[in-house]
Amino acid sequence: xxxxxxxxxxxxxxxxxxxxxxxxxxxxxxxxxxxxxxxxxxxxxxxxxxxxxxxxxxxxxxxxxxxxxxxxxxxxxxxxxxxxxxxxxxxxxxxxxxxxxxxxxxxxxxxxxxxxxxxxxxxxxxxxxxxxxxxxxxxxxxxxxxxxxxxxxxxxxxxxxxxxxxxxxxxxxxxxxxxxxxxxxxxxxxxxxxxxxxxxxxxxxxxxxxxxxx
Numbered sequence: 001x002x003x004x005x006x007x008x009x010x011x012x013x014x015x016x017x018x019x020x021x022x023x024x025x026x027x028x029x030x031x032x033x034x035x036x037x038x039x040x041x042x043x044x045x046x047x048x049x050x051x052x053x054x055x056x057x058x059x060x061x062x063x064x065x066x067x068x069x070x071x072x073x074x075x076x077x078x079x080x081x082x083x084x085x086x087x088x089x090x091x092x093x094x095x096x097x098x099x100x101x102x103x104x105x106x107x108x109x110x111x112x113x114x115x116x117x118x119x120x121x122x123x124x125x126x127x128x129x130x131x132x133x134x135x136x137x138x139x140x141x142x143x144x145x146x147x148x149x150x151x152x153x154x155x156x157x158x159x160x161x162x163x164x165x166x167x168x169x170x171x172x173x174x175x176x177x178x179x180x181x182x183x184x185x186x187x188x189x190x191x192x193x194x195x196x197x198x199x200x201x202x203x204x205x206x207x208x209x210x211x212x213x214x
Contacts, residue, residue: 001025001165005060007053007075011134012067012091015201016170019139021047023169030056062089062162065117069094070107071087077120084123087159088116089166091130091184092137093193102197106190114153114186125159127152127168128186133209141171141209148209152179153186178212 006013007030014029021027029030046048046168057079067075069092076083094107100114108116114128123198130138141148150172152162164177180188199208 002061002062002162004028004166005030005056005058006066007063007079008054008066008092011209012138013064013133015139016064016091017064018046019170020166023040027055027167028059030054044193049127052115054071054079055083056117059067060086062087062166064089065092067092069113069206070096072113073116074116074122080121080123083121087122087156087162088117088121088124089130089163090117090124090126090128093131093190098197099164100201102199103193104170104197104205106194108190110187112190114190116157116181118183125154126183127154127156127159127163128183128189130164132189132211134205134207137209138205139170140207141173141176143207146207146213147173147176147211149211150177151185151189152177153181153183153189155182176178 001024003026006017009029009031017027017029024060028049028051030051043194063083063086065072065088072092092112095103098104114126118126129150137148143154150167152160160179
């Protein structure tokens with residue numbers, strides 16, 4: 001069992017919280033301190049604990065960033081002390097919103113949010129993953145017609161191994177996990193979000209993943 005703190009109580013955060021708690025992990029869902037929570041939190045009886053985001057980060061050994069990517073850097077930099085010595089799993093995409101609310105341009109063209117986080121949090125091991133799919137696929141990868149891909153980017157091999165284990169608890173088979181290398185490789189996977197608004201406008205919110213087929 002791993003103590004996991006999830007920052008962000010929207011659709012992504014609550015989906016991950018439910019699945020990881022069901023897998024036997026101790027999960028704390030971190031809401032914003034002002035109580036303004038997006039999305040619907042899990043119902044009572046799920047075994048999920050609730051706290052403000054600072055407390056969720058402080059009490060966890062693995063922290064998942066499910067906050068909006070365009071504000072993640074400021075939010076998490078403010079938690080530098082709480083995140084020191086921890087693994088930070090970044091599943092967000094940093095984009096500007098188009099007029100219809102779908103992802104627009106990248107906030108960090110030529111770079112990535114994951115790199116920005118790693119630079120700002122030198123005592124934290126940042127691992128980028130699960131940002132190339134609709135949020136429902138994160139916790140139910142077997143729901144697609146073909147095998148999806150979960151990409152891993154990070155400088156710490158031990159941290160990536162831990163994250164791969166958590167992906168396994170979410171139903172990801174080892175063959176579906178692609179380790180791309182260091183944190184700079186997150187530039188590639190974060191750029192994949194640029195295809196998402198076109199897919200959603202044409203096909204609607206049906207589950208999908210941007211996957212590697214061999």
